[in-house]
Amino acid sequence: MKVKINGGEYDYVPNKKHRNKTPKASQWRISQSLEIASFSQSIGEGWLDGNYSWGLHQVSGSCQYLGVDRDHITRVFIARFEAKATPAVWHGYPVNYAFERPPESVTKNWLSSGALAAAKVRKIIQGKRCSL
Amino acid sequence: MQPIKLTIAGEYWDSQIYQGILYLFTRDGAIKTVNWDPLVDGLSTGQSLRLAASCAFQRSDYLYNSNFQMIFSDADVKNVIQKKFVALHDCKLHIDQKTLAKKFERKSQDTPFPFPHADSLMYGRSMYVVGQSGLWQADCNKRNVYPVSRKPGRIWDAPVLAVSGNYGSLALSAGREGLWEVDLGWSEYRQPKKAKNISKRPCIDCEWLYYSIFASSYDDSGYLASFSNELEHVKKNSEDDDDIDDLHSSVGQGPRKRIFEGEIDSSQIFKKLGHYSWGVKDKVYSGGNKKISVSSYNPWDKYGNAIQQVGTYELEHAGSIVSAGVASFGVVIEYDDAIVVLPSKGKAVMLRGEPVNWRVFPKSLHYQNHLHVIYGDHIAIYSFNHDYFVDQKNKIYGSRPETNELYRPRIPQTRQNIQL
Numbered sequence: 001m002k003v004k005i006n007g008g009e010y011d012y013v014p015n016k017k018h019r020n021k022t023p024k025a026s027q028w029r030i031s032q033s034l035e036i037a038s039f040s041q042s043i044g045e046g047w048l049d050g051n052y053s054w055g056l057h058q059v060s061g062s063c064q065y066l067g068v069d070r071d072h073i074t075r076v077f078i079a080r081f082e083a084k085a086t087p088a089v090w091h092g093y094p095v096n097y098a099f100e101r102p103p104e105s106v107t108k109n110w111l112s113s114g115a116l117a118a119a120k121v122r123k124i125i126q127g128k129r130c131s132l
Numbered sequence: 133m134q135p136i137k138l139t140i141a142g143e144y145w146d147s148q149i150y151q152g153i154l155y156l157f158t159r160d161g162a163i164k165t166v167n168w169d170p171l172v173d174g175l176s177t178g179q180s181l182r183l184a185a186s187c188a189f190q191r192s193d194y195l196y197n198s199n200f201q202m203i204f205s206d207a208d209v210k211n212v213i214q215k216k217f218v219a220l221h222d223c224k225l226h227i228d229q230k231t232l233a234k235k236f237e238r239k240s241q242d243t244p245f246p247f248p249h250a251d252s253l254m255y256g257r258s259m260y261v262v263g264q265s266g267l268w269q270a271d272c273n274k275r276n277v278y279p280v281s282r283k284p285g286r287i288w289d290a291p292v293l294a295v296s297g298n299y300g301s302l303a304l305s306a307g308r309e310g311l312w313e314v315d316l317g318w319s320e321y322r323q324p325k326k327a328k329n330i331s332k333r334p335c336i337d338c339e340w341l342y343y344s345i346f347a348s349s350y351d352d353s354g355y356l357a358s359f360s361n362e363l364e365h366v367k368k369n370s371e372d373d374d375d376i377d378d379l380h381s382s383v384g385q386g387p388r389k390r391i392f393e394g395e396i397d398s399s400q401i402f403k404k405l406g407h408y409s410w411g412v413k414d415k416v417y418s419g420g421n422k423k424i425s426v427s428s429y430n431p432w433d434k435y436g437n438a439i440q441q442v443g444t445y446e447l448e449h450a451g452s453i454v455s456a457g458v459a460s461f462g463v464v465i466e467y468d469d470a471i472v473v474l475p476s477k478g479k480a481v482m483l484r485g486e487p488v489n490w491r492v493f494p495k496s497l498h499y500q501n502h503l504h505v506i507y508g509d510h511i512a513i514y515s516f517n518h519d520y521f522v523d524q525k526n527k528i529y530g531s532r533p534e535t536n537e538l539y540r541p542r543i544p545q546t547r548q549n550i551q552l
Contacts, residue, residue: 104246118488125250127293127307127336129454
């Protein structure tokens with residue numbers, strides 16, 4: 001599907017394995033439209049790092065859990081989107097920051113924009129337990 | 133005895149204090165260097181509380197001195213000093229941003245390091261910072277226009293979660309990549325050596341137990357990377373050096389080398405499946421299920437019992453431990469919604485609210501009684517002063533204090549000693 005963000009158009013194809021309980025694949029626990037909203041925000045806000053963008057799920061300005069990790073138990077609140085192939089086709093999946101941590105450019109943006117509370121950003125960067 | 137609290141307004145990310153300078157990392161990526169001693173001297177405490185204020189914020193080693201310990205055996209003297217700390221606790225000590233900038237700020241500069249970082253460290257007149265982009269170092273000199281050099285060097289490029297320094301080396305927690313160490317090469321032109329992997333087991337935090345390193349982990353509760361610290365063989369330049377070499381070996385002096393001996397699992401230390409564990413210097417702790425287990429560590433134990441179990445005690449606060457630390461004044465535990473301090477004497481102190489960051493300075497001589505806690509709009513610098521009056525040999529919570537008194541090793545009676 002085509003997603004319009006800040007005047008640009010992005011191809012986004014949700015990956016089924018992150019919704020159909022595939023073992024060892026993290027699972028979305030928010031609707032597909034909210035998954036795309038998370039993608040739109042990550043691109044729109046410039047939460048980018050090479051071929052990846054990093055998303056959150058915000059409800060009334062507050063960050064919420066968006067899925068579960070590869071064990072299908074651990075709740076997670078960060079998503080990673082990646083563009084495969086040329087031209088770029090994006091898809092995304094929930095990630096556990098204990099394994100995949102966003103780069104400093106993204107956490108800096110989250111910190112300065114207030115997308116995530118400073119205390120939460122610190123715990124992500126330090127790999128510490130963080131509950132919302 | 134309640135802690136003394138000094139607050140400084142502002143939005144901070146991290147803090148360090150070293151040789152009379154308070155370093156405040158702001159959340160917009162700057163470092164403010166603050167003249168700490170004038171700030172403390174300028175607190176409106178009144179002349180009668182000057183000694184207490186100085187011991188609380190500038191010279192934590194002062195009252196640990198053995199001369200004072202002797203004086204404290206007089207209950208009346210002890211009572212007078214304690215009352216001064218209690219009176220200081222009742223004072224509202226606050227610095228607003230305007231006063232900070234006008235009176236005490238030496239410099240505000242952009243951080244030369246990638247920001248936001250995971251951890252920082254002051255060690256050997258350098259500032260070290262770690263994060264996703266690795267380990268960085270910058271020289272610090274308060275006399276320079278920029279107290280933190282604007283030309284930092286990158287020592288290692290792997291993501292690091294935490295750093296701690298001792299014995300001329302840095303211990304590095306690299307999460308799933310394990311525990312690493314960088315020899316700063318102080319004995320050889322101050323050129324850091326290549327990072328060395330100590331253990332492949334996960335490590336999210338690390339601290340030094342004298343010359344060994346304790347690695348904390350959520351995955352398998354943690355482990356002690358045990359080292360020995362042995363005399364290095366010194367090359368003799370001539371036959372005349374024989375005496376010097378013999379003297380070194382007899383009194384245990386001379387250059388030493390740390391040698392990795394192996395890992396000791398937290399479950400071995402506490403004789404049960406462990407929870408989150410941590411330690412510093414002479415203490416190791418393991419906490420969970422509203423209980424905390426304590427073990428002592430003495431690598432010099434002459435009977436070979438370096439680790440000894442002390443006991444298991446009830447914890448009032450429930451919840452998962454996010455992180456923890458140890459200082460001379462007690463144990464600090466971070467939960468989701470609060471920091472709890474288990475002091476070496478007295479009731480637990482609860483600091484409610486989720487902190488942006490916090491740190492203690494267990495290896496500092498002058499600031500070992502500090503607990504820095506950063507909240508949304510200020511930093512709270514707590515000073516704990518009960519530990520001066522505690523029996524250091526038998527305390528359960530808290531590490532051995534730092535003092536400026538020289539450590540004198542016991543000289544074994546050998547033929548060489550007798551001849552001397």
